[in-house]
Amino acid sequence: xNIDIQSVRNIGISAHIDSGKTTLTERILFYTKRxxxxxxxxxxxxxxxxxxxxxxxxxxxxxIASAATSCQWNKHEINIIDTPGHVDFTMEVERALRVLDxxxxxxxxxxxxQSQSITVDxxxxxxxxxxxxxxxxxxxxxxxxxxxxxxxxxxxxxNAVAMQIPIGLEADYEGVVDLxxxxxxxxEGVNGExxxxxxxxxxxxxxxxxxxxxxxxxxxxxxxxxxxxxxEESVTEELLIxxxxxxxxxxxxxxxxxxxxxxxxxxxxxxxxxxRLLPCPLDVKTEALDLENEEKPVELVAxxxxxxxxxxxxxxxxxxxxxxxxxxxxxxxxxxxxxILNVRxxxxxxxxxxxxxxxNQMEEISAIPAGYIGALFGIDCASGDTFCSPNVxxxxxxxxxxxxxxxxxxxxxxxxxxxxxxxxxxxxxxxxPTFKTFVSEETHDTVISGMGExxxxxxxxxxxxxxxxxxxxxxxxxxxxxxxxxxxxxxxxHKKQTGGAGQFGRLAGFIEPVADEDFVFDNRITxxxxxxxxxxxxEKGFQKCMSKGPLLEFPITGVKVTINDGASHSVxxxxxAFQAAARGAFLEAYHKAAPVIQEPIMKVVVESPTExxxxxxxxxxxxxxxxxxxxxxxPICVIEAQVPLSEMFGYSTVLRSATQGKAQFTMEFxxxxxxxxxxxxxxxxxxxxxxxxxx
Amino acid sequence: MLPNxxxxxxxxxxxxxxxxxxxxxMLKKDLLLKNPLRLLGHDSDDIITEGDFGVILxxxxxxxxxxxxxxxxxxxxxxxxxxxxxxxxxxxxxxxxYDEVLRNLISQHDISQEARLWDIILPHRFIMTFKxxxxxxxxxxxxxxxxxxxxxxxxxxxxxxxxPFKNESRQFLEDLKTLAKKLGFHVWFTMxxxxxxxxxxxxxxxxxxxxxxxFEVAIQLIPEGKEVFVRPLKGIGGKSQSPxxxxxxxxxxxxxxxxxxx
Numbered sequence: 001x002n003i004d005i006q007s008v009r010n011i012g013i014s015a016h017i018d019s020g021k022t023t024l025t026e027r028i029l030f031y032t033k034r035x036x037x038x039x040x041x042x043x044x045x046x047x048x049x050x051x052x053x054x055x056x057x058x059x060x061x062x063x064i065a066s067a068a069t070s071c072q073w074n075k076h077e078i079n080i081i082d083t084p085g086h087v088d089f090t091m092e093v094e095r096a097l098r099v100l101d102x103x104x105x106x107x108x109x110x111x112x113x114q115s116q117s118i119t120v121d122x123x124x125x126x127x128x129x130x131x132x133x134x135x136x137x138x139x140x141x142x143x144x145x146x147x148x149x150x151x152x153x154x155x156x157x158x159n160a161v162a163m164q165i166p167i168g169l170e171a172d173y174e175g176v177v178d179l180x181x182x183x184x185x186x187x188e189g190v191n192g193e194x195x196x197x198x199x200x201x202x203x204x205x206x207x208x209x210x211x212x213x214x215x216x217x218x219x220x221x222x223x224x225x226x227x228x229x230x231x232e233e234s235v236t237e238e239l240l241i242x243x244x245x246x247x248x249x250x251x252x253x254x255x256x257x258x259x260x261x262x263x264x265x266x267x268x269x270x271x272x273x274x275x276r277l278l279p280c281p282l283d284v285k286t287e288a289l290d291l292e293n294e295e296k297p298v299e300l301v302a303x304x305x306x307x308x309x310x311x312x313x314x315x316x317x318x319x320x321x322x323x324x325x326x327x328x329x330x331x332x333x334x335x336x337x338x339x340i341l342n343v344r345x346x347x348x349x350x351x352x353x354x355x356x357x358x359x360n361q362m363e364e365i366s367a368i369p370a371g372y373i374g375a376l377f378g379i380d381c382a383s384g385d386t387f388c389s390p391n392v393x394x395x396x397x398x399x400x401x402x403x404x405x406x407x408x409x410x411x412x413x414x415x416x417x418x419x420x421x422x423x424x425x426x427x428x429x430x431x432x433p434t435f436k437t438f439v440s441e442e443t444h445d446t447v448i449s450g451m452g453e454x455x456x457x458x459x460x461x462x463x464x465x466x467x468x469x470x471x472x473x474x475x476x477x478x479x480x481x482x483x484x485x486x487x488x489x490x491x492x493x494h495k496k497q498t499g500g501a502g503q504f505g506r507l508a509g510f511i512e513p514v515a516d517e518d519f520v521f522d523n524r525i526t527x528x529x530x531x532x533x534x535x536x537x538x539e540k541g542f543q544k545c546m547s548k549g550p551l552l553e554f555p556i557t558g559v560k561v562t563i564n565d566g567a568s569h570s571v572x573x574x575x576x577a578f579q580a581a582a583r584g585a586f587l588e589a590y591h592k593a594a595p596v597i598q599e600p601i602m603k604v605v606v607e608s609p610t611e612x613x614x615x616x617x618x619x620x621x622x623x624x625x626x627x628x629x630x631x632x633x634x635p636i637c638v639i640e641a642q643v644p645l646s647e648m649f650g651y652s653t654v655l656r657s658a659t660q661g662k663a664q665f666t667m668e669f670x671x672x673x674x675x676x677x678x679x680x681x682x683x684x685x686x687x688x689x690x691x692x693x694x695x
Numbered sequence: 696m697l698p699n700x701x702x703x704x705x706x707x708x709x710x711x712x713x714x715x716x717x718x719x720x721m722l723k724k725d726l727l728l729k730n731p732l733r734l735l736g737h738d739s740d741d742i743i744t745e746g747d748f749g750v751i752l753x754x755x756x757x758x759x760x761x762x763x764x765x766x767x768x769x770x771x772x773x774x775x776x777x778x779x780x781x782x783x784x785x786x787x788x789x790x791x792x793y794d795e796v797l798r799n800l801i802s803q804h805d806i807s808q809e810a811r812l813w814d815i816i817l818p819h820r821f822i823m824t825f826k827x828x829x830x831x832x833x834x835x836x837x838x839x840x841x842x843x844x845x846x847x848x849x850x851x852x853x854x855x856x857x858x859p860f861k862n863e864s865r866q867f868l869e870d871l872k873t874l875a876k877k878l879g880f881h882v883w884f885t886m887x888x889x890x891x892x893x894x895x896x897x898x899x900x901x902x903x904x905x906x907x908x909x910f911e912v913a914i915q916l917i918p919e920g921k922e923v924f925v926r927p928l929k930g931i932g933g934k935s936q937s938p939x940x941x942x943x944x945x946x947x948x949x950x951x952x953x954x955x956x957x
Contacts, residue, residue: 154785155787280722324765432910515810546848564739613838613841614838614840614841614845617841617842617847618841618847619847621845621846621847626817626818627821627847627848628777628786628790628817628820628822629786629789629790629821629822630786630822630823630824630838631785631786631823631824631826632823632826632829632834633826634824634826638785638786641913642817673814674814
């Protein structure tokens with residue numbers, strides 16, 4: 001293994017669904033000689049793309065789990081994480097971005113910056129991942145890379161500069177003019193593997209010179225040397241690339257490449273761009289928190305020779321040899337046979353087999369040095385766990401995990417499926433922090449929850465295919481919430497004297513709504529009317545009430561409880577008595593505090609041909625959606641709306657039939673908002689009936 | 696209580712004051728009173744009615760959109776639907792304007808009420824964005840009919856931001872006026888003017904002068920040093936009124952005389 005850390009690139013490929021990122025990855029693997037034949041995404045040739053290793057992914061033509069793979073280009077080692085494009089799987093994208101040093105943002109030359117590109121871009125911003133853009137599908141009808149570059153600037157706020165201009169477009173797309181070397185590049189051979197460089201075609205000379213000037217202009221903002229050279233008209237390739245790299249690393253500039261992965265054009269220059277412009281692990285500052293030193297941040301050094309090793313497990317997969325844990329080493333070296341500490345569990349484990357992954361093939365290695373991505377076998381851990389040398393207790397900063405918004409009851413069809421189902425659920429919950437599973441206390445059903453309908457659907461399919469667990473599903477349940485809208489007082493006495501030790505506790509105070517917090521407890525008792533030792537029990541009692549609201553039995557959020565008076569008994573008061581008093585007090589006040597039900601609201605973005613705009617708006621309006629706006633972009637329009645999640649079930653079918661299948665939509669959680677009274681009443685009625693049935 | 700008066704058993708005996716509700720209503724009223732038009736000396740909230748045009752003129756970057764959005768928010772607080780048409784700006788950017796203006800407006804009040812104000816405003820706002828070259832009255836009419844026929848949104852006010860007033864725009868404006876009368880809304884525009892252009896013989900900026908007859912109301916924003924002054928050009932009580940009215944340059948909100956917070 002090459003261990004020159006300067007030549008390592010850990011990159012992700014992120015984009016809107018169907019922008020062709022899996023095809024692009026496939027071509028990268030082909031040109032870097034990791035694979036020797038090219039397969040289509042949708043498996044027309046019966047194989048499917050190499051990166052989509054899961055059967056389901058091959059069938060649906062979407063990439064669900066990010067498969068990691070490594071390849072070599074120009075003496076550089078490139079580790080690629082292929083990320084899913086659908087919003088329901090954003091956790092995967094976020095996790096991939098967390099361990100990456102740079103990214104390629106793939107955009108469609110026809111569709112341009114689409115809604116999902118905006119989400120992905122926000123995620124990149126959150127993790128400060130430098131990126132370069134690749135405008136794919138330049139061979140398609142309606143391709144307009146210039147417009148896409150404009151959209152990158154206008155919609156995403158990137159300082160986007162073209163590194164190339166296309167030679168021809170749509171069916172006449174032939175190659176690119178490289179604005180750095182000022183040469184025309186053509187892609188020949190059966191799979192575009194032979195690069196032919198020539199002088200720039202005459203009709204493009206003027207445009208190319210102008211665009212190069214713009215490129216130098218943009219880059220010179222970040223390099224005085226380049227500015228001087230530009231004034232003296234002596235700009236060299238190295239000088240220009242250095243300035244571009246500097247600006248790319250700080251996210252101040254986004255170099256834009258273009259091509260058509262499907263038609264085997266423009267991929268090799270993009271790889272050059274990855275090696276020349278994106279950061280190596282040394283360029284990225286990474287911090288861990290020292291748990292033994294009040295979580296003080298510690299800067300990690302991407303040096304394999306440092307004795308203290310720190311690594312992050314970012315993805316788990318269940319393979320035929322047991323759990324495969326994808327890991328990125330940030331400092332030191334992770335060697336075969338080493339003893340490492342799982343910081344979350346505090347358990348020490350011995351490293352068994354270490355491998356480097358290439359989609360679903362693997363290569364045995366003896367160590368993973370700092371800056372590299374690899375995988376290890378036989379380690380029991382969850383995604384997001386930090387591993388380090390046993391002499392330290394560092395943790396990588398926790399990743400942002402959104403709360404699930406939808407749940408579904410599932411039931412195994414037979415006993416064999418039941419055992420397999422629990423195995424599968426255990427694995428999925430470890431792999432994906434946004435996927436949760438529990439057993440309902442009332443119905444004893446197994447409930448799974450996640451980020452959207454498709455998210456859960458895919459897991460049910462995976463259960464069937466990978467674990468042979470056949471399950472039936474109930475109706476999806478939306479994660480409603482309860483909250484209060486008004487202050488209400490309580491003064492409750494819990495008294496029980498029915499033989500044995502008595503119970504006594506009195507609590508007085510009030511509850512009131514609080515913004516941006518789930519639960520706040522304020523103890524204002526003075527004079528010891530409630531002895532101090534019982535205060536934690538009071539808090540616990542109130543907090544317990546929050547997990548299940550009296551209206552719908554959904555969690556209560558946004559409540560501040562203040563206790564200011566109470567009474568105790570020298571013999572009969574106990575922690576249990578005060579917990580019960582808190583419960584009683586809460587219920588007494590809750591109904592006076594004008595409780596309401598809140599429902600999750602989703603941000604829905606529909607992209608549709610303009611002629612169906614009215615029909616699409618109608619479908620959103622019928623679903624209690626508030627249409628925020630419509631964006632007219634010539635033949636296509638983008639409609640943005642806020643719609644309650646409960647109304648969005650089966651929307652894809654409705655949208656398909658309303659638009660002859662020509663529209664697509666993305667959906668992501670936006671906020672919780674109060675449900676209208678009629679809906680709330682209906683929900684309460686239904687919940688009451690369900691309770692009766694269970695009883 | 697009179698002897699024969701029946702008491703409603705559900706009605707509480709004492710009167711309950713919901714202070715939070717009151718505060719909220721007061722905040723809403725307060726914001727309404729800060730209607731830019733009222734501050735300019737006009738005594739009712741709607742200075743223009745169905746089919747009328749109003750315009751905010753200024754050089755680039757002075758605060759036309761901010762004033763337009765203030766007018767829009769004011770209408771929305773009065774439960775009137777506003778269709779915001781932005782030319783060349785994406786929906787997200789327009790939303791940011793509303794976020795910004797509303798945040799600045801209520802920063803002087805109780806910030807915790809922001810979410811409730813949004814709940815009021817959002818259903819009364821609809822943003823449409825067009826590329827300038829595709830924006831025409833027939834396309835707009837088609838879109839409006841989509842909204843009105845399905846009872847999705849019936850606008851009372853249109854705010855057209857970024858319309859390029861050119862010589863050939865007269866036909867567009869006349870057609871839009873006819874449509875506004877037919878569908879019952881009034882229209883506010885923002886108009887870019889240039890500092891190097893000399894005023895027309897009628898004293899108006901030349902960009903406005905050629906269309907002056909189509910507009911019932913016109914306001915001009917004039918930057919002077921660090922301040923931006925508001926000058927009523929047409930339709931608001933005459934040129935001499937409210938001479939000192941200005942915008943707060945950091946928030947681009949109206950500086951209300953005697954209000955230290957603004």
